[in-house]
Structures are given as C-alpha cells and as structure tokens.
Amino acid sequence: MDRLPNTDEEAAAELAELASRIAHHNRLYHAEDAPEISDAEYDALVRRNNAIEAAFPHLVRADSPSVQVGAAPAGHLSKVAHAQPMMSLENAFSDEEVVEFVARIRRFLSLGEDDAVALTAEPKIDGLSCSLRYEKGRLVRALTRGDGRIGEDVTANVRTIADIPDQLPEDAFGTPDVFEVRGEIYMAKADFLRLNERLLREAEDAGNADKARQFANPRNAAAGSLRQKDAAVTATRPLRFLAWGWGELVGAEVEETQAGRIGRIAKGFPVSELFAGPFDVTAALDHYRRIEAERADLPFDIDGVVYKVDRLDWQQRLGSVAKAPRWALAHKFPAEKAQTTLNAIDIQVGRTGKLTPVARLEPVTVGGVVVTNATLHNADEIARLGVHPGDRVVIQRAGDVIPQIVENLSRDDGREPWPFPDKCPECGSDAVAEEGEVDIRCTGGLICPAQRVERLRHFVSRGALDIDGMGGTTVESFFRDGLLHSPADIFRLHTKRDEILARERWAETSVDNLLSAIEQRRAPDPARFLFGLGIRHIGSVTARDLLRAFGTVERLAEVASKAADDAEARGEIEAVDGVGPVVAQALVDFFAEQHNREAWDDLLSEVSPPPLAEEVRDSEVSGLTVVFTGSLETLSRDEAKAQAESLGARVSGSVSAKTGLVVAGPGAGSKLKKASELGIRVVDEAEWARIVQSAT
DNA sequence: GTGCCTCGAGTTCT
DNA sequence: CTCGAGGCAC
Incomplete structure (x- = not known):
C-alpha cells in the first residue's frame, strides 16, 4: 500500500476522492450490475480510506464510506455477488425420504454393496446464513445469503459479533489466500427475550410504550439486528454465530471429509456441539431423534437436521441440481400445528x-x-x-x-x-x-370495481410498467377517490397535481417524483406493456414471445382482431412458440370485447410502446439452437436463456438433430450422451461464458 | 394418448 | 412457493 499522505490537505483531498469512488462502486453493486472492479480492488479502496482516517481522525467526512460500509444510499445494504453461490437445501419430511436420498446417492455414484455412504448430521439452526470471507487470514467481507448468488454486504455489522474473529487463528489455518467460512447468525432464545424486554423498557423510558417495536421471534430479531444501517446498533444486539460449512478456498490445506474440515473450522469458530458423524443412515436417523428430543432444551431455535455426505470427493462428484447440492439434505421436523x-x-x-x-x-x-x-x-x-x-x-x-x-x-x-x-x-x-373448471369467476369484467382495481395494480406492478412511487396501495387509494379509473388515467395524473398535493403524505417532492416516473413510461417496453394488460394466459414470458413474433403491439392487436374470423390470422398466432388454441382464443376474445378496445385506444393515445428491440449481438452461436443441461453454477436458467437469446440463439429443452450446441454442467445425463452420439459440440459453463464475452 | 415441462396465477407476513 | 392448465414431444 502507498505511503500515507503527509499533510492535512493531501489527506482531505484523497479522502474526498475515495468517498466518491467508493460511493460510485457501491451504486454499481446496488444496481446488481456487474461491478467494474473486483472485490479485492474494492476492499483495497475501503482499506486505504480507513488507513488514512486512522491517521487523520479529525478529517473523517460525514459521508465517509467507513461510516456507511454496508449501508448503500437509501438505507439499504449494498449487494455483492458471492464468489461461490450459496445454495439452499432439499427438504425431507420423513425417514423414507432420507433413505431414498441415500439410495439416490448410491445410484448416482454407482456404489457397490460394500461401499457405505457415511453422513454427518447436525441441527439446522433457524437464523440467517452468512458467508465470511477471509483473505490472507483477515476478515474482509461478510455477505448474507440473499438469493444465493448475490448477498447483502453486512461486513461492518458482522465485525461487532464476538463469535466471529477478525483474524483466522494462524496455528490452525495458516494464512490461506482465501478462506470463506459459512454458517448461521442467530439469536439465542434467552437473549431474544431479554432483548424484547429491553426494547420495551427503552420505549417506556421514552414515554411511548405503546409504540415499542418488539420482535416476533428470535429469527426476526437476528435478521433485524444484523441488517441495521448503523453497525453501532448491531453491536448492542446479542448475535451469535455457528459455522456449518465453507465457500471459496484458495491456498488452504485440503481435508478429505466434511467432519475433518468442520473439525478445523472449529478451531477458529463456534461449531454446533450436536454436529456428529460419520454415520450410516440408521445412525443418522437416530441422531435426528436425539436432536428432536433435545429440541426444546436447546438454547436456540432449530427447524430440522442437516445430513451431508462426509467424503468431499464424493460431494464433488455428486454436484448439484438446480439450487441445491445432491450431497446434502435437510430433514425437517414436522410442521408446527x-x-x-x-x-x-x-x-x-x-x-x-x-x-x-x-x-x-x-x-x-x-x-x-x-x-x-x-x-x-x-x-x-x-x-x-x-x-x-x-x-x-x-x-x-x-x-x-x-x-x-x-x-x-x-x-x-x-x-x-x-x-x-x-x-x-x-x-x-x-x-x-366455467365448464370443467373449479374456479368461480365474477362475470362483471370491467364493471366490477374489484377487478378494475386489481388490473390497475397489475398494470403498475414490478413485472409490468413498474412505475416508481406507484405501488398497489397508492393505486387503490387513487382509484377509491376517483383520481384513476383506467390505466390511461395514470398518464393524465399530471392534470391532477393539485388534487394529489392536497392528499395526506403527498408533498411537492414526492408528487414531482411520481409524475416524472410516470413520464418515463410513455414509451414502455412493449412486452411489459402487453403483460400489464392482464389478458388471460398472457404472462410475462408469453407476452415477450408474442412480441418477438409480431414486433409491435399495434400489429399484434391487428392480427388478433382479424383472427376472430380469419383462420390464417389465427394460424399466425398459434405458430408462436408456446401459444396454442387456448391462449390464442384468450387474445382474440380480449380484442373482440368493446370495453377492451376502447380502453386500448385510450391507452395508446397516451403511450407509445416502441417495437420490441432486443439487442442481438453477433456471436458464434447466432442462429443456432442451444440446450443447457446439468446444473449451472454461476447462472440461473433464466439468465442463461436470456444470454443465449441476446446472442441470437434459440433455446430448447431437449437435444435433437437440430441442436447446434449443448452447454453441460455437472450432473448432465442423457442429453449429454445424446449430444455426443449425434456429434454435437458440447461445452462447459466456463466456455459458454467465453462465448458470451466474445460476442460483438 | 401419455407424460414431461413451462408458464400463469394466487398467496402470507415482515 | 405451489398448484393446475396448456403446450409439445414422444
């Protein structure tokens, strides 16, 4: 690291620059976009900032990143991608399912009669999963699980938890380049009760006992305490940590078994006393019953027992399905009644x-x-x-x-x-x-106020127009008070500025923000627009498929209107992938209805959805049909599909002579075999990433 | 005609 | 997240 600045001026100038750079990168994380810099580079900036602040404490800025670490602009935590995804677990509710889990593993690994599948077993604590990243032995980042791929940065808050060391003990871990410890942040039952008492007392002292904000259960208390904007508040909360696994490891000593590695982690972190194994299935189930019997007396809440295949090489071979590894299972206690x-x-x-x-x-x-x-x-x-x-x-x-x-x-x-x-x-x-259906429906259509309001809600919802500041509750109250009757009215709200201002909780700024958010949607994405109309059977995917075929909403409306009595037009609709007679009929019915036509014309006098413009980049897979098989580790299926489509490729679920490329992850089976029989090119996920990268 | 697989729709609580 | 229905391949 560079030398520290010598003078106040130099220091102040560098702190100002660091504050703005770090804020910039926080925004990138927050927008869930691919960050411009690596985690390590980001951390270097933060560390540099902290080092200068330590030397020049009188220059710490009000907007200093050290004050805000983990707290992105609007009080939310910034989002950061996990180096390795944090997967969830498959659930089992009976002994039989556990036995089947082991049988499946035996089949997958083609084990002989004599090969025993050894399992570890441990209680599944009801808390928040968290990944702690140590580089060269120092804690550099803590992320919540989030959606498994992207978590929330809670580094500053985690540093206040006594169970979590800032430094890996060197005698047990050495100084690996990267060592990610994963485990559960939780609150003990007794601590939870004391915390609630304290919150109540504090509220009483402040004279508003009735407004005391207490937590419903230890899990919520742990979540609420960890996700504080101000780490000083987290520091006053009795959070604890138990390690159960690990993430990325670079330059770390390698063990052969789950039990072995957990044993080493236990030298630096708390590990459950009820972690045990290796067991065969019968012994594992016995351990489950033992934990269940002790459940009420444990200091923390648990909701089941987790089994893991002990041999790490087998874990590797087993890989994962969708979002869960094949080598682990959560055996849940019966649902509480x-x-x-x-x-x-x-x-x-x-x-x-x-x-x-x-x-x-x-x-x-x-x-x-x-x-x-x-x-x-x-x-x-x-x-x-x-x-x-x-x-x-x-x-x-x-x-x-x-x-x-x-x-x-x-x-x-x-x-x-x-x-x-x-x-x-x-x-x-x-x-x-309707004939053959269970559901009973109101035939009132747009006469029905409930349907109107629900359709309006749908129109502004996140998957549709997604107008900032216009949520379901707002729509409902505007509708109730006659400010809105139809979707088109949303775009005429600017003529009612004074009426909105007169409402409670609507001041100048919020009204202006709302109106400008609405203006931003005058040219909405046509597929979202079509989805927003709420035509039966037309969800977000089908809406996009239809627009890919017809280009504009106007052309779609024209064909759908004609299709009422024109077989050729109907054929054109049914030719769209995923659209059959039922969906086509729903579309035709919508445009045949007089009310809908009027609402449509009214709406199109206010907004102009442009033709569907999907940026299609040229690449080596343009025009090919791509099949994804096996589990994908860095991408979701949806993303992989979107990537392929953005490269002008079609995505299919099955391998045939028409397939141009197969992307196979771990655990790929019959499709992979078929691809090689047909002589189709097969690549792994890393190669796929390269193809995406190199597109122009 | 049968059996996947995908998509749509509805829902609870913090 | 879960259920049911619609689409499509075999």
Missing part, C-alpha cells in the same frame, strides 16, 4: 375475476409468527374440509411459510356445505364456474 377458531370466510375478487375464499382466523402463533389469514383456495377445498364460520380448525405453516388449514375439528357432514356465493360480493354480477 395450532388450533384456532375460524371467525369468518371472506371472498376476495382477483384481477381475473376469480373468487377466492379467505379464512379469517382468531390470531394464533404458529412457528413463531402470528397467523390471522389462510387461503381456502376454492369451493372444492371448503367442501373437502367441510368448514363453516365458528368451527375449530387446525392450521400449520407448510413449506416454511404459507399457513394452511389442515383439519376441521368441528366437522359435521350432516350440515349443508357452506354456501359459496353465486354473485360477486363486490359488484353483484353473476359468479359462475
């Missing part, structure tokens, strides 16, 4: 007119959160459960989140089934099920 009273069954009307019954429940805590609503899906589900308002029901949170009613304790088949309405509760129109 609770009893409560079904107070009422309300009917919600969705944007397609679907009537969805919702159970309003007497609030009850299940799995750490208070549940008050649960969907009942449709009339069939109500009949299956035989529920009526006033019944006692059993609910559970399935698949970790969404509450569902699993049993009706007051079931009495002598009763008439709950009368599902045959009129829309919002507009009074007939509500009927």
Whole structure:
C-alpha cells in the first residue's frame, strides 16, 4: 500500500476522492450490475480510506464510506455477488425420504454393496446464513445469503459479533489466500427475550410504550439486528454465530471429509456441539431423534437436521441440481400445528375475476409468527374440509411459510356445505364456474370495481410498467377517490397535481417524483406493456414471445382482431412458440370485447410502446439452437436463456438433430450422451461464458 | 394418448 | 412457493 499522505490537505483531498469512488462502486453493486472492479480492488479502496482516517481522525467526512460500509444510499445494504453461490437445501419430511436420498446417492455414484455412504448430521439452526470471507487470514467481507448468488454486504455489522474473529487463528489455518467460512447468525432464545424486554423498557423510558417495536421471534430479531444501517446498533444486539460449512478456498490445506474440515473450522469458530458423524443412515436417523428430543432444551431455535455426505470427493462428484447440492439434505421436523377458531370466510375478487375464499382466523402463533389469514383456495377445498364460520380448525405453516388449514375439528357432514356465493360480493354480477373448471369467476369484467382495481395494480406492478412511487396501495387509494379509473388515467395524473398535493403524505417532492416516473413510461417496453394488460394466459414470458413474433403491439392487436374470423390470422398466432388454441382464443376474445378496445385506444393515445428491440449481438452461436443441461453454477436458467437469446440463439429443452450446441454442467445425463452420439459440440459453463464475452 | 415441462396465477407476513 | 392448465414431444 502507498505511503500515507503527509499533510492535512493531501489527506482531505484523497479522502474526498475515495468517498466518491467508493460511493460510485457501491451504486454499481446496488444496481446488481456487474461491478467494474473486483472485490479485492474494492476492499483495497475501503482499506486505504480507513488507513488514512486512522491517521487523520479529525478529517473523517460525514459521508465517509467507513461510516456507511454496508449501508448503500437509501438505507439499504449494498449487494455483492458471492464468489461461490450459496445454495439452499432439499427438504425431507420423513425417514423414507432420507433413505431414498441415500439410495439416490448410491445410484448416482454407482456404489457397490460394500461401499457405505457415511453422513454427518447436525441441527439446522433457524437464523440467517452468512458467508465470511477471509483473505490472507483477515476478515474482509461478510455477505448474507440473499438469493444465493448475490448477498447483502453486512461486513461492518458482522465485525461487532464476538463469535466471529477478525483474524483466522494462524496455528490452525495458516494464512490461506482465501478462506470463506459459512454458517448461521442467530439469536439465542434467552437473549431474544431479554432483548424484547429491553426494547420495551427503552420505549417506556421514552414515554411511548405503546409504540415499542418488539420482535416476533428470535429469527426476526437476528435478521433485524444484523441488517441495521448503523453497525453501532448491531453491536448492542446479542448475535451469535455457528459455522456449518465453507465457500471459496484458495491456498488452504485440503481435508478429505466434511467432519475433518468442520473439525478445523472449529478451531477458529463456534461449531454446533450436536454436529456428529460419520454415520450410516440408521445412525443418522437416530441422531435426528436425539436432536428432536433435545429440541426444546436447546438454547436456540432449530427447524430440522442437516445430513451431508462426509467424503468431499464424493460431494464433488455428486454436484448439484438446480439450487441445491445432491450431497446434502435437510430433514425437517414436522410442521408446527395450532388450533384456532375460524371467525369468518371472506371472498376476495382477483384481477381475473376469480373468487377466492379467505379464512379469517382468531390470531394464533404458529412457528413463531402470528397467523390471522389462510387461503381456502376454492369451493372444492371448503367442501373437502367441510368448514363453516365458528368451527375449530387446525392450521400449520407448510413449506416454511404459507399457513394452511389442515383439519376441521368441528366437522359435521350432516350440515349443508357452506354456501359459496353465486354473485360477486363486490359488484353483484353473476359468479359462475366455467365448464370443467373449479374456479368461480365474477362475470362483471370491467364493471366490477374489484377487478378494475386489481388490473390497475397489475398494470403498475414490478413485472409490468413498474412505475416508481406507484405501488398497489397508492393505486387503490387513487382509484377509491376517483383520481384513476383506467390505466390511461395514470398518464393524465399530471392534470391532477393539485388534487394529489392536497392528499395526506403527498408533498411537492414526492408528487414531482411520481409524475416524472410516470413520464418515463410513455414509451414502455412493449412486452411489459402487453403483460400489464392482464389478458388471460398472457404472462410475462408469453407476452415477450408474442412480441418477438409480431414486433409491435399495434400489429399484434391487428392480427388478433382479424383472427376472430380469419383462420390464417389465427394460424399466425398459434405458430408462436408456446401459444396454442387456448391462449390464442384468450387474445382474440380480449380484442373482440368493446370495453377492451376502447380502453386500448385510450391507452395508446397516451403511450407509445416502441417495437420490441432486443439487442442481438453477433456471436458464434447466432442462429443456432442451444440446450443447457446439468446444473449451472454461476447462472440461473433464466439468465442463461436470456444470454443465449441476446446472442441470437434459440433455446430448447431437449437435444435433437437440430441442436447446434449443448452447454453441460455437472450432473448432465442423457442429453449429454445424446449430444455426443449425434456429434454435437458440447461445452462447459466456463466456455459458454467465453462465448458470451466474445460476442460483438 | 401419455407424460414431461413451462408458464400463469394466487398467496402470507415482515 | 405451489398448484393446475396448456403446450409439445414422444
């Protein structure tokens, strides 16, 4: 590193420059774009900044990056890509599934009768996964799991956690170039209770006990505490850490087993006392039961047991499927259940007119959160459960989140089934099920205020026009107060500036921001625009496929109108990939409807979606059909597909004589075999990245 | 006609 | 995230 500045002037000037450069790179991370510089270079900037600040403490700027590390502009944390993705785990809910997991591994590795698959087993702590990156033994960055590929930078906050050392102990680790330790940040149950008491006391002292912000459960408390903007607040929160794995390793000593490497990590980090193995399946399941028995007495919340294949070379060979490794499994404890009273069954009307019954429940805590609503899906589900308002029901949170009613304790088949309405509760129109369908829909169409508001919400939603400052709640309240009736009205809101200003919580700046965000959408992406219209069966993917075929929304409308009585036009629509008779009919119906035509013309008098312009770069795969197979490690399927399309290639799911290139990741099977039989070029993910890079 | 696979739609809570 | 329906390949 360069020498430090000698004078205040030099130091101040360099700090100013560093502040602006670091802020610039933070913005790039935040925008989720490919950063311009590597993590190491970024860290060098931050370290340089900190070194100068240490020498010239009186010059620390108000906007200093050291104050803001981990805190990007709007109070959000900056986003950084993981060096190696943090995968999630496949779940199992029964012993049989665990046995099948091992059998699958045996098949995959073609093991003989005598080869035993040894597993480790450890409790799965209910906290936040976090990856700690040590370079040359020093902690340089801590990221949350995020979506697995990109996490949130919580370095400054993590430095306040006592369980996490700043420096890897050299006697156990040496000084590897890169050593990423992964584990769980959590809050112990007792600490959680004390924290809530403290928060309540502090609120009382401040004279607003009723506004005390307490946490619902230890997991939320840990998440809320870690993701603080101000690391000083995190420092006052009792966070803890348990290591369970690792990420990128460069220049580190290599072990042969999971247990071996965890053993070494344990020399620098807390590791669960219940980590055990290697086991055969029977012993692993015994360990599961032991942990389950101790569950209530453990100092922290757990939601299952994780098994991992002990041999690291086997882990390597097994690779991963989609987002989860094949060599690990989370054996979950049975979902927590609770009893409560079904107070009422309300009917919600969705944007397609679907009537969805919702159970309003007497609030009850299940799995750490208070549940008050649960969907009942449709009339069939109500009949299956035989529920009526006033019944006692059993609910559970399935698949970790969404509450569902699993049993009706007051079931009495002598009763008439709950009368599902045959009129829309919002507009009074007939509500009927279409031939062969379970769902009951309001026939009111645009007469129905619920449908109108839901369609407007959909129009501005993130996958559609995505207008900043115009969320679902805003749309709803504007609609209710008559500022908006149809999508086109959004683009006429500028004539109602004073009315909006008169509303609560709308000041000059926010109104101006909203209006300018709306102006930015006068020429919306045509595929998002089409998707936003909410035509049945036309989701985001089909909308884009249609525009690829027709170029502009005007041309699509023309063909769809003609197709009502022109077989040739209909054929043109059905020729689009992924569009069959049902989707084509939905499109035709939409344009045949008078209201829709009027709304369409009105809307197009305000906005002009340009022709679909997909930048197609020339590359060695232009015009070819590409097939992705096996697991992709640095890309999601969607991204890979988007990349291929941006290179003018088509993407297909199966290998045939028409395939031009196969991109195979680990675990590729039959498709890879077929490709080699047909003599098709096969490349790995790294080679694919090169092809994408070299496109012009 | 049968069986994947993909896409659309609806949903809970913080 | 999960379910069901639509599309398409075999």
